[in-house]
Amino acid sequence: MQRQLRDLRGVAISQWTVRRRLHEKNLTPKIPAIVPKLTPARRQVRLRFARNHLNWTLEQWGSVLFSNETRTCLHGTDRRRKVCRTPKERFADCCLEERSAYGGGFCMIWGAISIRTRIDPDIIRKGDRVHERRGLTDVRYIEEILAIHVVP
Incomplete structure (x- = not known):
């Protein structure tokens, strides 16, 4: 400045x-708040959605389920924290933050809400075995999340 x-x-x-x-x-x-990066194209999509649904009734919104998944760190946070200290206090206990190697792992959690209901959060597993590294594909999302929690 x-x-x-x-x-x-x-x-x-x-x-x-x-x-x-x-x-x-x-x-x-x-530390700045984290928000989704909105490209001009994404802004247009959101604006079009808002305009298309501007006059929806509560009954129409009642048929919509909003869902989201989020990554959660198992040990602490993956964001940098700040501490106020003097140069000589660098390794003082009050100025340290312990971390597990590689962040200690993470898990994905899914949840959903609508006007009528709330679906309890569920952990999205990587796979049956620890060494199996499967991402959340559209097929897995349908079979392991929507089919269990949403489809009657």
């Missing part, structure tokens, strides 16, 4: 002035 102000307005200020002003406005460093 210091550099941007200098380049934009020709004003030289210290980094401490910048930090103080940000702090006065309650602006502190945070």
Whole structure:
């Protein structure tokens, strides 16, 4: 910011002035929220969907099931956390974050909701054997998720 102000307005200020002003406005460093990347094409698809369903009734929405799957880390988080410390405190216990090798693994969890019901979350398994590395294909999604939880 210091550099941007200098380049934009020709004003030289210290980094401490910048930090103080940000702090006065309650602006502190945070990890950014994660959102889906929306390409122009995806934005158009979403806009078309919204326009096509603008006047739907509750009865029509009642026939829709919204589902989602999410990746969950088994040990901690895969996002970087921040700590405030002095240079000498780098390896102090209060400034450490223990991690399992390779993140400790993860699992996928699926769930769904509609106006009328909520389907309890379910774990999506990679395969029957540990060494089997099967991804979630459309066939597996239909056979192992939808057929069990959705189809009567």
